[in-house]
Amino acid sequence: MSERPSPISNDVTALRAMIGKRKRGDRLFSFTGAAFIVLSLSVLGALMVKLVFDGTHRLLETHDVRADGQTPGYRDAVGILSAAGPAGTLPAGFEVQGDAIDLRGDSDDMDLAPLVGRLVGLKGDRPHPGNLLMSVVSAEPIEPLPPGETRPGDPDIVGKIIKAPRGHRTAFQLVPEPLRILSGPEVKNLESLAGQRVAAAGRWGGATGTIKASRVELLRNETFFTSGTSKNASEAGIWPGLIGTLLVTTITMLMAVPLGVAAGIYLEEYAPKNRVTAVIEINIANLAGVPSIIWGLLGLGLFIYGLGLGRTSITAGLTLGLLVLPIVIIATREAIRAVPNAIREAAIGLGATQWQTVRYHVIPYSMSGILTGSIIALSRAIGETAPLVCVGAVIFMTGTPGLNSAFTVMPMQIFDWVSRPQREFHANAAAASLILVMVTLALNGSAIYIRYHLRKKIKW
Amino acid sequence: MTQIDTPLNLPAATTIKFERDARTRRGDYVEKLIEIVLFLAGFSSVAITLGIVGMLVWESLPFFRQVGLSKFLLDLQWTPLLGQPHYGIWGLLSGTITTTLVALFVAIPVGTICAIWLSEYCSARLREIIKPVLELLSAVPTVVYGYFALLFVTPILQALLNPVLQTLGWDPLPGFNMLSAGFVMGIMIIPYVASLSEDAMRSVPMALREGSFAMGATRFQTSWNVVVPSALSGITAAYILGVARAIGETMIVAIAAGNMAGFQFNPLREGQTITAYIVGISKGDLPHGSLEYRTIFAAGLTLLVLTLFFNVGGYLIRKRYREAYT
Numbered sequence: 039m040s041e042r043p044s045p046i047s048n049d050v051t052a053l054r055a056m057i058g059k060r061k062r063g064d065r066l067f068s069f070t071g072a073a074f075i076v077l078s079l080s081v082l083g084a085l086m087v088k089l090v091f092d093g094t095h096r097l098l099e100t101h102d103v104r105a106d107g108q109t110p111g112y113r114d115a116v117g118i119l120s121a122a123g124p125a126g127t128l129p130a131g132f133e134v135q136g137d138a139i140d141l142r143g144d145s146d147d148m149d150l151a152p153l154v155g156r157l158v159g160l161k162g163d164r165p166h167p168g169n170l171l172m173s174v175v176s177a178e179p180i181e182p183l184p185p186g187e188t189r190p191g192d193p194d195i196v197g198k199i200i201k202a203p204r205g206h207r208t209a210f211q212l213v214p215e216p217l218r219i220l221s222g223p224e225v226k227n228l229e230s231l232a233g234q235r236v237a238a239a240g241r242w243g244g245a246t247g248t249i250k251a252s253r254v255e256l257l258r259n260e261t262f263f264t265s266g267t268s269k270n271a272s273e274a275g276i277w278p279g280l281i282g283t284l285l286v287t288t289i290t291m292l293m294a295v296p297l298g299v300a301a302g303i304y305l306e307e308y309a310p311k312n313r314v315t316a317v318i319e320i321n322i323a324n325l326a327g328v329p330s331i332i333w334g335l336l337g338l339g340l341f342i343y344g345l346g347l348g349r350t351s352i353t354a355g356l357t358l359g360l361l362v363l364p365i366v367i368i369a370t371r372e373a374i375r376a377v378p379n380a381i382r383e384a385a386i387g388l389g390a391t392q393w394q395t396v397r398y399h400v401i402p403y404s405m406s407g408i409l410t411g412s413i414i415a416l417s418r419a420i421g422e423t424a425p426l427v428c429v430g431a432v433i434f435m436t437g438t439p440g441l442n443s444a445f446t447v448m449p450m451q452i453f454d455w456v457s458r459p460q461r462e463f464h465a466n467a468a469a470a471s472l473i474l475v476m477v478t479l480a481l482n483g484s485a486i487y488i489r490y491h492l493r494k495k496i497k498w
Numbered sequence: 499m500t501q502i503d504t505p506l507n508l509p510a511a512t513t514i515k516f517e518r519d520a521r522t523r524r525g526d527y528v529e530k531l532i533e534i535v536l537f538l539a540g541f542s543s544v545a546i547t548l549g550i551v552g553m554l555v556w557e558s559l560p561f562f563r564q565v566g567l568s569k570f571l572l573d574l575q576w577t578p579l580l581g582q583p584h585y586g587i588w589g590l591l592s593g594t595i596t597t598t599l600v601a602l603f604v605a606i607p608v609g610t611i612c613a614i615w616l617s618e619y620c621s622a623r624l625r626e627i628i629k630p631v632l633e634l635l636s637a638v639p640t641v642v643y644g645y646f647a648l649l650f651v652t653p654i655l656q657a658l659l660n661p662v663l664q665t666l667g668w669d670p671l672p673g674f675n676m677l678s679a680g681f682v683m684g685i686m687i688i689p690y691v692a693s694l695s696e697d698a699m700r701s702v703p704m705a706l707r708e709g710s711f712a713m714g715a716t717r718f719q720t721s722w723n724v725v726v727p728s729a730l731s732g733i734t735a736a737y738i739l740g741v742a743r744a745i746g747e748t749m750i751v752a753i754a755a756g757n758m759a760g761f762q763f764n765p766l767r768e769g770q771t772i773t774a775y776i777v778g779i780s781k782g783d784l785p786h787g788s789l790e791y792r793t794i795f796a797a798g799l800t801l802l803v804l805t806l807f808f809n810v811g812g813y814l815i816r817k818r819y820r821e822a823y824t
Contacts, residue, residue, distance in 0.1 A: 061716060074611045078632060301536070304537055321544050324810065324813070328746070328802065331748045339557050433781075456641075474641075478639055
C-alpha cells in the first residue's frame with residue numbers, strides 16, 4: 039500500500055492532488071452513470087431502428103388475392119379487363135392492359151432496362167451473377183405441382199430485376215409479371231368485371247395483349263393488415279392476429295379490471311388487519327412474480343381440460359385475465375392508499391355508509407391510478423405470448439377468429455415467423471413486431487402521462 | 499273542543515319508534531352483500547394460487563410416480579421424446595442457470611450504476627423523465643426481444659466473437675446461443691434492478707448523506723460508502739427479484755437460445771431452459787394424460803418452486819428494509 043499524505047500535513051500540493059483525484063473519480067462516475075443510462079436507452083433505439091429497417095416495407099406492400107381469400111396460383115395473364123363478352127359466356131378474347139407484358143419468346147436480345155424494378159418471372163437456369171441481378175422474391179413455385187410435372191409458363195424464379203445492362207444477352211426466357219393468380223370458382227359475369235384487376239387462364243395472344251381466356255377471376259388487392267397467414271411470406275398478413283388480440287384482450291380486461299378493482303377495494307377499505315389479510319397480501323405479491331408460462335399451464339389444465347372450454351379465445355382471455363389480475367390489484371391498492379383519510383371521515387361524518395363512501399368518494403379519487411394500472415395490464419396482455427402457446431393459439435389461420443373458436447394472436451404470429459428459417463418471414467415478424475411495440479409503447483406512454491399529469495394536478 | 503296540537507299531546511300508548519325505512523334496511527343487506535362480494539374478489543387471489551399449485555402437483559404427480567423423484571433430480575440428461583428417454587431436470591436447469599447468469603452479468607452492473615446515478619447524481623426533474631422511459635425497456639413484448647436477440651444481437655456477437663474464438667481454436671458461435679438470449683434478457687431486467695435499487699437508495703435518510711458530505715466526501719464516495727451499504731438489503735432484494743424474472747422469462751430463450759437440452763453451462767452454445775422446453779412442447783399437439791404431457795407440468799412445478807423461492811426471499815428482504823428507516 040502506498041503511503042497516503044496525511045490530511046494534517048502542510049504539503050498543500052499533495053493535498054490538492056488528493057482532492058483533485060477524488061473529484062476526478064466523482065466526475066468519472068457521473069459520466070459513467072449517464073453513459074450507462076444512455077446505453078440502456080440506446081438499446082431501445084436500436085431495437086426500433088432494426089424493426090423499422092426490417093419491417094416497414096412489408097407494411098406498405100400489397101399483393102393479389104382471389105375472391106375467396108386464397109392465394110392465387112400462376113396464370114397466363116394479369117391485367118385490367120377492358121372489354122368482356124356478354125354475361126354467362128366465356129369471352130372469345132379480351133384485352134389485357136397495363137401490367138401484363140408479353141416477354142416470352144426469344145429474349146436473347148431483349149432490352150431489359152425498362153423492366154428494372156418490376157416483378158418478373160424468369161424461366162431457365164438461375165441467372166449468372168453479373169448478367170442479370172435479381173432480388174429473388176420467391177424461388178419456389180407458389181402453387182406446388184406434383185413431382186415430375188411441369189407446367190409451361192411457370193417461372194423458375196420470380197423476382198425484381200435490380201440491374202440489367204442494355205441489350206444484354208441472357209439465357210433466360212422472361213415470363214410476364216406476377217403470374218400467380220387463381221384457380222377457384224369461375225366468374226360468370228364478365229361484364230361486371232370490366233375495369234377491374236383480374237387474372238385469366240388461357241392462351242396468350244401475342245404482343246397485342248389479347249388472350250383467349252378459359253377462366254377469368256376477380257382479384258382483390260390485399261395488404262399486410264388485411265390478409266391471413268400464408269405459406270408465402272409476401273402474402274402473409276396479420277389480420278387473424280389483429281382480431282384475435284383484440285378479442286382476447288377484451289375478455290382479459292372484462293375479467294381482470296372488475297375483479298382486480300374489487301379485490302383492491304376489499305384489501306384497502308374492508309379487510310381487517312389479521313392473519314388472513316396478511317396471507318392475501320403476500321400471496322398477491324407472489325402472484326405478480328409467477329412466470330407467465332405457469333399461467334399458461336394453469337389455463338391448459340384448468341380451462342381446457344378441467345372446465346372443457348377448449349382452445350378458444352375465451353380460454354386465452356381468461357388465462358391472461360388471471361395473469362394481469364395482480365397488476366390491477368396492486369395498482370388499485372396504491373391508488374386507494376393515496377386518498378387521504380379526511381375524505382373518508384367527511385363522508386362517514388355526513389352519514390354515508392361504507393360502500394357509499396367507497397363508491398362516491400374513494401373510487402372517483404383513485405380513478406386515475408386504477409386507469410393507469412389497467413392500461414399497464416392491457417399492454418402486458420397484448421404482448422404476452424408464452425401462456426397463449428400453452429392454451430393452443432394456432433399458427434396457421436386465414437379466416438377471422440371468433441369468441442368460441444380457434445384463435446391466434448399477433449405475438450403468436452411473430453413467434454411463428456421468427457422461428458422460420460426463411461428471411462422473408464423475418465420481415466413479416468419485424469413488421470408485426472413494429473406494430474406491437476408501437477401499441478405497447480403508446481399504452482405505456484399514456485399511462486406515464488396520466489400518472490404524471492394527475493400527480494401534478496391533484497394536491498391533497 | 500279545541501285541541502292544541504303539540505308534540506307532547508300524544509295518546510299514552512304512543513311510543514316513539516325510530517323505525518328505519520325499508521330503503522335503509524335494504525341498504526343494510528346490500529352493504530353486507532357488497533362486502534361479501536369484495537371479500538370473494540380479494541380471496542380469489544388465494545384461490546388462484548391454490549389452483550396453480552394444485553394443478554401443477556395434480557398433473558405432475560403421475561409423472562413423478564412413474565419416473566421417480568430421484569431420477570428427476572439426479573439424472574443429468576433431459577431427453578423425454580427419445581426412444582431411451584431420460585428425465586433429468588438438470589438438462590434444462592443448466593440452461594436456465596446459464597441464461598440467468600448471463601442476464602445478471604448484464605443487468606446487475608448496469609442496473610446498479612443507473613440506480614446510483616438516478617438516485618444520487620440526477621436532478622429530480624430529469625429523474626421524473628428518465629425513470630419511466632427506462633421502464634419502457636421492460637414493457638417491450640418479450641417476443642419482440644426474441645426477434646432482436648436472434649436477428650440483431652446474435653449476428654453482432656458472431657462478428658465480434660468469431661475471430662477471437664477462431665484464434666483460440668474454439669467452435670464459432672452458433673446461430674442459436676445462450677449468450678445472446680441471456681444478454682437481451684439482461685437488458686430487459688435492467689429497469690427492475692435499477693428501479694427497485696433506486697427506491698431503496700432514496701429511502702436512505704438524508705442525514706446519513708449530509709454526515710458524509712460534512713466529512714468532505716465526494717458524491718461518489720458518499721454513494722459508494724454510505725448510501726449503497728445502507729440500502730444493501732433493498733438492493734439485494736432488487737437483484738433477487740431480477741433473478742426470479744430471468745428464470746421465468748420464456749420467449750427470448752425460446753426464440754434465440756435454441757432447443758437442445760443438455761447438461762452444460764457454456765453460454766456460447768445452444769441450450770434449452772425449463773420455460774423454453776414447455777413452450778416447445780406445447781406448440782405441438784400433446785395427447786392429454788400422456789407422459790410427455792405430464793413432463794411440462796413437472797417442469798412447470800420446478801419453475802414455480804424456483805421463482806417462488808426467489809420471490810418470497812426478495813419480498814421478505816424488501817419488507818425488512820422498508821421498516822428499517824421508517
